[in-house]
Amino acid sequence: MAQAAIELIGINKSFGAVRANRDINLEIVRGTIHGIVGENGAGKSTLMSILYGFYQADSGEIRVGGQPASIKSPNDAIALGIGMVHQHFMLVDNFTVLENVILGAESDALLKKSIAKARSELERLEREYGLEVDPDAIIEELPVGLQQRVEILKALYRGAEILILDEPTGVLTPAEADHLFRILKQLKEQGKTIVLITHKLREIMAITDTVSVMRQGTMVATRETRKTTVEELAELMVGRRVLLRVEKGEAEAGGVKLAVKNLTVKDSRGVTMVDDISFDVRAGEIVGIAGVAGNGQSEMLEAISGIRRAVSGSVMLDGKPIDLTGAADPGELRDRGLAHVPEDRHHVGLVLAFEENENSILGYHDDPRYLWGPFLNIDAIRDDARDKITKYDIRPADCRLKTANFSGGNQQKIVLAREMEQDPGVLIVGQPTRGVDVGAIEFIHKRLIAMRDQGKAVLVVSVELDEIRSLSDRILVMFAGRIVGERGPEATEGELGLLMAGVEHREAAE
Amino acid sequence: ADIQPALLYDLGGKFDKSFNEASYNGAEKFKAETGIAYVEFEVSNATQREQALRRFAEDGRNPIAMAGFSWADALEKIAVEFPETKFAIIDMVVDKPNVRSVVYKEQEGSYLVGVMAAMASKTKKVGFIGGMDIPLIRRFGCGYVGGAKAAGATDVIQNMTGDTPAAWNDPAKGGEIAKTQIDQGADVIYAAAGGTGVGVLQAAADAGKLGIGVDSNQNGLQPGKVLTSMVKRVDVAVYNTFMDAKNDKFTGGINDLGLKEGGVDYAMDDNNKALVDDAMKAAVEKAKADIIAGTVKVHDYMSDNSCPY
Amino acid sequence: MSTPYAKLPAWADYGLIPVINLLVAFVVAGFVVLLVGENPFRAAAVLVEGAFGRGQGIAFTLFYATTFIFSGLSVAVAAHCGLFNIGGEGQGYIAGLGIGIVCLAFDSVLPWWLTFPIAIIAAAAMGALWALIPAYLQAKRGSHIVITTIMFNFIAASVMVRALVGYLKPPASMAPQTRTFLEGAQLPKLNWVIELFGAKIRSAPFNISFLLALAMAFLVWVLIWRTRLGYEMRTYGHSSKAARYAGISETRIIIIAMMISGALAGMMALNPTMGDQHNVALEFVSGAGFVGIAVALMGRLHPVGIVLAAILFGMLYQGGAELAFEMPAISRDMIVIIQGLVILFAGALEHMFRPYVQALFASLSPRSVGMEAVKGKGA
Amino acid sequence: MDLFNAVIQVLDSTIRLSVPLLLACLAGLYSERAGIFDIGLEGKMLVGAFAGAAAASVFHSAYLGLGMAILISVAFALVHGFASITHRGNQIVSGVAINFIAAGSTIMLGQAWFQQGGRTPALSSDERFGAIIWPGADALRSVPILGPIYSELISGHSVLVYVAFLAVPFTWWVLFRTRFGLRMRAVGENPAAVDTAGISVAWLRYRALICTGVLTGIAGAYLSMVQNGGFVKDMTAGKGYIALAALIFAKWKPVNAMFACLLFGFLDALSIRLQGTPLPLIGKVPVQLMQALPYILTVILLAGFIGKAIPPRAGGVPYVKER
Numbered sequence A: 001m002a003q004a005a006i007e008l009i010g011i012n013k014s015f016g017a018v019r020a021n022r023d024i025n026l027e028i029v030r031g032t033i034h035g036i037v038g039e040n041g042a043g044k045s046t047l048m049s050i051l052y053g054f055y056q057a058d059s060g061e062i063r064v065g066g067q068p069a070s071i072k073s074p075n076d077a078i079a080l081g082i083g084m085v086h087q088h089f090m091l092v093d094n095f096t097v098l099e100n101v102i103l104g105a106e107s108d109a110l111l112k113k114s115i116a117k118a119r120s121e122l123e124r125l126e127r128e129y130g131l132e133v134d135p136d137a138i139i140e141e142l143p144v145g146l147q148q149r150v151e152i153l154k155a156l157y158r159g160a161e162i163l164i165l166d167e168p169t170g171v172l173t174p175a176e177a178d179h180l181f182r183i184l185k186q187l188k189e190q191g192k193t194i195v196l197i198t199h200k201l202r203e204i205m206a207i208t209d210t211v212s213v214m215r216q217g218t219m220v221a222t223r224e225t226r227k228t229t230v231e232e233l234a235e236l237m238v239g240r241r242v243l244l245r246v247e248k249g250e251a252e253a254g255g256v257k258l259a260v261k262n263l264t265v266k267d268s269r270g271v272t273m274v275d276d277i278s279f280d281v282r283a284g285e286i287v288g289i290a291g292v293a294g295n296g297q298s299e300m301l302e303a304i305s306g307i308r309r310a311v312s313g314s315v316m317l318d319g320k321p322i323d324l325t326g327a328a329d330p331g332e333l334r335d336r337g338l339a340h341v342p343e344d345r346h347h348v349g350l351v352l353a354f355e356e357n358e359n360s361i362l363g364y365h366d367d368p369r370y371l372w373g374p375f376l377n378i379d380a381i382r383d384d385a386r387d388k389i390t391k392y393d394i395r396p397a398d399c400r401l402k403t404a405n406f407s408g409g410n411q412q413k414i415v416l417a418r419e420m421e422q423d424p425g426v427l428i429v430g431q432p433t434r435g436v437d438v439g440a441i442e443f444i445h446k447r448l449i450a451m452r453d454q455g456k457a458v459l460v461v462s463v464e465l466d467e468i469r470s471l472s473d474r475i476l477v478m479f480a481g482r483i484v485g486e487r488g489p490e491a492t493e494g495e496l497g498l499l500m501a502g503v504e505h506r507e508a509a510e
Numbered sequence B: 001a002d003i004q005p006a007l008l009y010d011l012g013g014k015f016d017k018s019f020n021e022a023s024y025n026g027a028e029k030f031k032a033e034t035g036i037a038y039v040e041f042e043v044s045n046a047t048q049r050e051q052a053l054r055r056f057a058e059d060g061r062n063p064i065a066m067a068g069f070s071w072a073d074a075l076e077k078i079a080v081e082f083p084e085t086k087f088a089i090i091d092m093v094v095d096k097p098n099v100r101s102v103v104y105k106e107q108e109g110s111y112l113v114g115v116m117a118a119m120a121s122k123t124k125k126v127g128f129i130g131g132m133d134i135p136l137i138r139r140f141g142c143g144y145v146g147g148a149k150a151a152g153a154t155d156v157i158q159n160m161t162g163d164t165p166a167a168w169n170d171p172a173k174g175g176e177i178a179k180t181q182i183d184q185g186a187d188v189i190y191a192a193a194g195g196t197g198v199g200v201l202q203a204a205a206d207a208g209k210l211g212i213g214v215d216s217n218q219n220g221l222q223p224g225k226v227l228t229s230m231v232k233r234v235d236v237a238v239y240n241t242f243m244d245a246k247n248d249k250f251t252g253g254i255n256d257l258g259l260k261e262g263g264v265d266y267a268m269d270d271n272n273k274a275l276v277d278d279a280m281k282a283a284v285e286k287a288k289a290d291i292i293a294g295t296v297k298v299h300d301y302m303s304d305n306s307c308p309y
Numbered sequence C: 001m002s003t004p005y006a007k008l009p010a011w012a013d014y015g016l017i018p019v020i021n022l023l024v025a026f027v028v029a030g031f032v033v034l035l036v037g038e039n040p041f042r043a044a045a046v047l048v049e050g051a052f053g054r055g056q057g058i059a060f061t062l063f064y065a066t067t068f069i070f071s072g073l074s075v076a077v078a079a080h081c082g083l084f085n086i087g088g089e090g091q092g093y094i095a096g097l098g099i100g101i102v103c104l105a106f107d108s109v110l111p112w113w114l115t116f117p118i119a120i121i122a123a124a125a126m127g128a129l130w131a132l133i134p135a136y137l138q139a140k141r142g143s144h145i146v147i148t149t150i151m152f153n154f155i156a157a158s159v160m161v162r163a164l165v166g167y168l169k170p171p172a173s174m175a176p177q178t179r180t181f182l183e184g185a186q187l188p189k190l191n192w193v194i195e196l197f198g199a200k201i202r203s204a205p206f207n208i209s210f211l212l213a214l215a216m217a218f219l220v221w222v223l224i225w226r227t228r229l230g231y232e233m234r235t236y237g238h239s240s241k242a243a244r245y246a247g248i249s250e251t252r253i254i255i256i257a258m259m260i261s262g263a264l265a266g267m268m269a270l271n272p273t274m275g276d277q278h279n280v281a282l283e284f285v286s287g288a289g290f291v292g293i294a295v296a297l298m299g300r301l302h303p304v305g306i307v308l309a310a311i312l313f314g315m316l317y318q319g320g321a322e323l324a325f326e327m328p329a330i331s332r333d334m335i336v337i338i339q340g341l342v343i344l345f346a347g348a349l350e351h352m353f354r355p356y357v358q359a360l361f362a363s364l365s366p367r368s369v370g371m372e373a374v375k376g377k378g379a
Numbered sequence D: 001m002d003l004f005n006a007v008i009q010v011l012d013s014t015i016r017l018s019v020p021l022l023l024a025c026l027a028g029l030y031s032e033r034a035g036i037f038d039i040g041l042e043g044k045m046l047v048g049a050f051a052g053a054a055a056a057s058v059f060h061s062a063y064l065g066l067g068m069a070i071l072i073s074v075a076f077a078l079v080h081g082f083a084s085i086t087h088r089g090n091q092i093v094s095g096v097a098i099n100f101i102a103a104g105s106t107i108m109l110g111q112a113w114f115q116q117g118g119r120t121p122a123l124s125s126d127e128r129f130g131a132i133i134w135p136g137a138d139a140l141r142s143v144p145i146l147g148p149i150y151s152e153l154i155s156g157h158s159v160l161v162y163v164a165f166l167a168v169p170f171t172w173w174v175l176f177r178t179r180f181g182l183r184m185r186a187v188g189e190n191p192a193a194v195d196t197a198g199i200s201v202a203w204l205r206y207r208a209l210i211c212t213g214v215l216t217g218i219a220g221a222y223l224s225m226v227q228n229g230g231f232v233k234d235m236t237a238g239k240g241y242i243a244l245a246a247l248i249f250a251k252w253k254p255v256n257a258m259f260a261c262l263l264f265g266f267l268d269a270l271s272i273r274l275q276g277t278p279l280p281l282i283g284k285v286p287v288q289l290m291q292a293l294p295y296i297l298t299v300i301l302l303a304g305f306i307g308k309a310i311p312p313r314a315g316g317v318p319y320v321k322e323r
């Protein structure tokens, strides 16, 4: 009987009236990888934050290595060898990697020494686990994948024996994810214990030894991974059967709806992120853009939707060209029937401080349907919002609730509902299911297919290869700002992976 | 029965190192001598003027003295509403039978200290520093320039401290302006700037130069470093108002107080004895006599918003 | 602005807690009163009685409140668009110029009800203009609105001195102010309204600009929560990225918001000039613009809250004056301290007692505490 | 040569005028870098000035005065902290409140203690910080160019002036070279990161505010014990707000802060110097224009040369762990 690294006994935690955790019991065996799955808002992050001392449990006991431990602050947790990689990275964006790593763990009152020490320490960790990252890079200039690596380094630097990762792969590409898993396995071999929160059952099956399922704040089950199946877990999570792979009929693609021509985009630092790309999306098809994060997809989306000014290029909407280099404004593109679900729902797609119904008109607030001369037609807006809530099964079904209080999955549905219900000719979607649970994923994918079948042109950008492959009728692979290949949905993960890694591209160059 | 005198201060507040403070001193003197208490009020915005006046009048306060020209509008009204009450206003004329308007010829007093400044100056350059830039202060400046030029000053450097009420309470800036004027060659500086003046006198003293005080006798602020002060006897006006009322000698009408009436003057005491030699004394006394006699007319800036000197 | 704690029933949130805070503020102020050897209870009585006791007091309280409503609204409108307009003082001051010119020009020819609208426009226009430049610089050049508005306060002061002393002042008059306006530019008083309730008012400056203020409060509410423009302002105020996504022009929204804010600050000048003094004098704003910041934030940027906060400050001004009359030992400066304490406890420390109140409510009935239990369900 | 002297003199007064701004500006830098807006610099300077002058005149010691100035000003800073850190109050409201309380209490206590109209007794030279003459300053004065620069600009200021300018590199060092500085900057950018790193956000911010209090205390002492020999009511005369502007102007960086304050000081000195004297080409300009000049030029410079200023990201928002 291997002994427990951690035991949680009868943990309760409420935020106001929200009971995020109810009588949670959980045992995590030393030297194993323990997965935790659950819907958005099930209470996973909360539970782990309690274990990490970030929140205090209202009641319950925590044992570390068999000894009752009182974890009042992250300090105590760190002292007990618990490290955590948070879902929303806890990094200071304008600090360097090194500064972030030593923050709070400085070896000396003066930075010089601490930095020097950290530098050599990082080199060691880099050698042991292959966690390369430029120690002097500024965080906000690193792709999320690397940012997360910094979070892991932070934990290891503090000598974590027990490592908690909250949705680590939510932001990673398959390649990055695989790399992460290799690292985790390595850590496990070193005798470290790992707790892995994720929405992706595939990952659970891939690397965990044990898996626990949470629903609405309670711990509904714990299974040995090899003794369970994806279907079972999904059902445990959502409380009903879910089909995990959307089945869709053949696309009967019509004429070109969206044509991107010679698009070139530079980022704020003047680096060329999108390098003269052109492609079409036809009516009734879903075109998926695959690629490792940071290869220009975000910039491309922003340019096409008019948020970011392009250096050169234009889009044809229904044959009408729109120059993207000028002050192309998102409103105009919207009027031309282009709807956009942005990658970052928290800061771009939604105003978290708004009521749900207010967000349900964001971008369409100048649509006469919602107006009354210069005035907002509140009743129309709320009725409309309620319709969407029922139609998209957004929970809680309260259009007056502050948007921040919806889970990510539901927040995502709010955005989708808004964009799809405008019945646009063209829909472009960035990371449709990032941080969203299986139940919601299923729903969202169905919706996207439905749009396609209504003869809309749909452009999906995602770092989830699975998603791309299951949704797309055509797959374009982006690498280093260029489109390096086009494949059909039948393309294997392997060949796409190579394209995404830019292999073929290089060969072509030779 | 004893009278129930009341005193009203202007926005600058009781302790403005200027006429408010002077009127306060006058009232205190009266209180000390007669043992009759008085009530007082500092307005903190224009609206309170009429309110305060009426309030005191209704409470049967009598006489009611107030410092500052801004009281005029309110008094115009109240004086009519309360014909029995005796009022006194400083620095402005309100033509009502029951109002005693006390105005000063600041230009005359300033002229005298100008003369002294010019004579005490080795560089023949002297300075003037005003507080907030309002006509009243320019009247001080103009008289001063007149006196200084008349006594052979080649140049009078003039500065105003600012355009907000903060200009009355910025000794730091006042001191800096003084230093600048000293750099420009001034060695005697006259400050008509309320609390800011404190900084001017300080800076002059620190630099071993001479300052000139204003309103009340400020020779003592920097003993031996303040050449003299242009005293404007607001304290006396308040004191007399109360006294006359007490002895039923109160009379309405305009008191236009210049050198002749002793309303303005230059201050001599132990603090500045050593600084004023006989020649100076003689010259000042002569100028004073001339002005009183009317042979010298000191221009009043506010009569035409300009200064001929 | 969402409070950092779970919600309470509205009446407790907007009624009970502020009252508790106020009481504490007065208790602390009471100690200061004690310090100067006066009876704090009597002081409190005098203050409240002086502000609300007699019709006279009420009239003055509302008169002051009028100005603060305008300045508070001004700050709030900008704040909803994520802008901190600290320049209300200058915008209000410079508006005096417009008012002065209009009144001097028309008071002899037009009746007040014609002069007033013109003056309103002039005041609003001048205020808006004074806010326009900082707004433009913020939008186009990224010059921080806080600096520019502070600077424009000082510049306004110089302009006004120049204008009043140089041009508007009647020659050979001592005071740096315009001549007294004639009937045609004097706003009718509202005292009779209070007298309807049997109160007797000898004389008080309470005038119809109060109604204008209330109207503006309502319009601001409509603007912020019921118009497309307000929606765009709030969107930008919360997240400039989201605004860009929604196709809202940054330049346009900043400039419009600031001009509205400036216009409101400008209207603040009507009350003291046409409503009370019947002239435009140096420094007639006397700090009301800055008080507006406290008023707006204590009113939680909501017009209703602002009106209430403005009345609170009106009470402190009027009651404070009474206090100074009644209690010789209590000086003008004491009252400033008391105002400070109220701002501190009723404003900055508004959350101090919230947890206890919540605990109390929770113990009474768990249901009553805030966010419905439904939320927690996931997608 | 005459012009050269004029320049030296203007620069000299530039230094004196910028010192209080610089101290206040650096003070603001500490608190705002830690994510706490501080519109209460004005008030803290004022109480500092009062406490300093009062203590100095009572104990006849400049240094005791300085100590008291710092003590009281820190106390007020802690009140700001109590409201805005411990109780998550609105930082601007709290700042405004502090300015009110400071303005009222200094006059009230001043009158109660000294009966000189809210003024403290005039300080004697040993109760103030006098000028420090550097070795050979007088000897070198006659040397052309360098002489005046050394003896006027460098030498002959009070110790607090040197303190102020040394505070600039010191602050830079603290901010970018020490653990405290690192954490302080972090808490101003992303308190959650600091919190999860196991550091107390509140305590960190309190310490930053203490630094603020110390500096505003010194700033106040400079006003009442160096530039002037005693306290005069409201003697800060809006310098706190100008310092705030300077801080933004400087984009929250210590060295920039120094230049920003020197700029403000210079513009001020210039407007003083030029008042009344006719300018070449333009001729005689109205006094009011001269008064407004520094502010107008500031706006022009801001718009013309200084780009967008991005404040510390967490600035002004109270840190709330559980929503």
Ligand SMILES: Nc1ncnc2c1ncn2[C@@H]1O[C@H](COP(=O)(O)OP(=O)(O)OP(=O)(O)O)[C@@H](O)[C@H]1O
Binding pocket: A015, A016, A018, A019, A020, A038, A039, A040, A041, A042, A043, A044, A045, A046, A047, A087, A405, A407, A408, A409, A435, C375, C376, C377, D321, D322, D323
């Ligand atoms: N800081 C907070 N303040 C208030 N309520 C919170 C807070 N964090 C979480 N909650 C509530 O607690 C519940 C559980 O949140 P938690 O973040 O643990 O869910 P989760 O399982 O991590 O969801 P996800 O999969 O989206 O990360 C949510 O429904 C949310 O309403």
Ligand SMILES: Nc1ncnc2c1ncn2[C@@H]1O[C@H](COP(=O)(O)OP(=O)(O)OP(=O)(O)O)[C@@H](O)[C@H]1O
Binding pocket: A040, A041, A042, A045, A087, A088, A167, A170, A404, A405, A406, A407, A408, A409, A434, A435, A436, D323
């Ligand atoms: N401001 C907030 N107040 C209350 N609860 C919140 C708030 N923000 C988030 N939550 C809750 O915390 C839980 C997790 O929030 P989070 O933002 O992590 O959503 P999410 O599903 O994880 O989305 P994402 O993974 O994209 O971040 C959600 O269930 C949400 O209800």
Ligand SMILES: [Mg+2]
Binding pocket: A044, A045, A046, A087, A166
């Ligand atoms: Mg989570």
Ligand SMILES: [Mg+2]
Binding pocket: A040, A087, A167, A408, A435, A436
């Ligand atoms: Mg999530």
